[in-house]
Amino acid sequence: MEFVAGRGVRPCSCRGVKRTIDHLEMAGIPKRYDACHINNFKATTTLQRQALKFATTFAHEFPATDRGLLLMGNVGVGKTHLGVAILKLIAERGFSCKFYEFGSLLKEIQSTYNPQTDSSEISVLSPVLQTDVLLLDELGASKPTNWVMDTLYHVINTRYNNKKATIFTTNYFDDRVDARHEILEDRIGVAVRSRLFEMCRTVIVDGVDHRRKLDNQVLSAV
Ligand SMILES: Nc1ncnc2c1ncn2[C@@H]1O[C@H](COP(=O)(O)OP(=O)(O)OP(=O)(O)O)[C@@H](O)[C@H]1O
Ligand SMILES: [Mg+2]
Numbered sequence: 431m432e433f434v435a436g437r438g439v440r441p442c443s444c445r446g447v448k449r450t451i452d453h454l455e456m457a458g459i460p461k462r463y464d465a466c467h468i469n470n471f472k473a474t475t476t477l478q479r480q481a482l483k484f485a486t487t488f489a490h491e492f493p494a495t496d497r498g499l500l501l502m503g504n505v506g507v508g509k510t511h512l513g514v515a516i517l518k519l520i521a522e523r524g525f526s527c528k529f530y531e532f533g534s535l536l537k538e539i540q541s542t543y544n545p546q547t548d549s550s551e552i553s554v555l556s557p558v559l560q561t562d563v564l565l566l567d568e569l570g571a572s573k574p575t576n577w578v579m580d581t582l583y584h585v586i587n588t589r590y591n592n593k594k595a596t597i598f599t600t601n602y603f604d605d606r607v608d609a610r611h612e613i614l615e616d617r618i619g620v621a622v623r624s625r626l627f628e629m630c631r632t633v634i635v636d637g638v639d640h641r642r643k644l645d646n647q648v649l650s651a652v
Contacts, residue, residue, distance in 0.1 A: 453521040459529045463514040471511055477636040478508075484633050485512045488597075489519040492563065498595045500569075500630040502603055502614075506639030509599035513565045516597060525562040532568045532582075539581055559588045562595070569600040570617030579619045590625045598630060 468486055473479040481501065488499055499516075501509040514529065521527040535558065542551035558564060572578050589596055602614035604623075615623045626632075 453524060453526060454518065457517055457521050457527040457529055459514055459517060460531075463510060466511040466514045466518075468512075468515040468519065471508055471515060475636055477634050481508075481512060481633050481635045484631060485516050488595075488631075489516045492520050492595060493525065496593045496595045496629075498563070498597045498630045500626055500632045501597070501599045501635055502632060503599075503601070503635035503637075504639070505601060506641040507635045507637045508640060509635050510567055512635065513567065513597045513599050517563060517565050520563050526560075527563045527565070528557055528561040529565045529567065530558065532566055532570070533572045535566070536572055536578060536581060540577075555585075558585055559592075560594075564589065564594070564596045566596060566598050569598045570602045570614055571600075574617050574619070579622075582618060583622055586622050586625055586629075590629055596629060598626065603634075604632070 468482070468489065471478075471482055471485075473482045484499060488495065488497075499513075501513060503509050517527045517529060538554050539550045542554050544550070586596075600614060600617075602612065602617050604613055604615070606613050618626075
């Protein structure tokens with residue numbers, strides 16, 4: 431609280447700033463993505479411009495829209511960059527946000543899993559189920575065992591039923607190019623893929639692997 435002459439006591443103006451910092455810190459965005467923002471995502475192709483537009487629109491319209499994004503694309507094209515940039519904008523507006531890499535989340539859930547009760551600690555699961563916006567990075571990256579499929583179904587179906595917004599990134603696509611290549615449905619199951627059609631707008635992100643570009647920049651600077 432602060433005292434303002436002539437106006438009495440009112441909530442301190444730094445509270446808004448503190449709330450923003452708290453929400454950003456609590457989102458658990460890895461340090462690697464500190465510099466990722468909407469305004470430094472380079473969009474040169476039509477699909478990149480479209481992805482940037484959907485990301486910006488979602489970030490500004492939330493919570494009026496609960497339809498999240500499923501960012502699909504090859505490695506290094508900026509899917510996590512875009513997802514993180516959205517999360518930052520929404521956290522800055524005071525909403526609770528969480529970043530989870532799919533494999534790490536499964537490990538956390540598994541570490542508290544009790545086969546006798548067939549359940550995991552609520553302290554691990556509740557932020558995932560309840561946060562206003564969840565960014566689930568690398569969807570489909572973990573080997574789809576029965577336990578992985580069941581756990582993923584539980585998380586997604588709970589958020590689906592409660593109309594909670596979720597952003598996903600994945601390296602898997604929907605079209606089967608040939609019998610050797612797995613598609614997203616193979617990795618996450620038919621029921622989860624079906625729910626994602628309703629929960630998210632599917633957005634293809636194309637382009638080159640920016641990590642290679644960064645490597646070339648380092649080399650050319652030597
Ligand atoms: N379009 C872009 N504009 C600016 N920087 C980009 C762009 N695409 C990628 N980058 C940068 O390249 C690096 C890799 O991007 P990112 O981690 O978002 O890729 P990704 O699509 O999530 O890849 P993966 O599928 O391997 O996880 C990051 O440092 C990111 O900031
Ligand atoms: Mg990524």
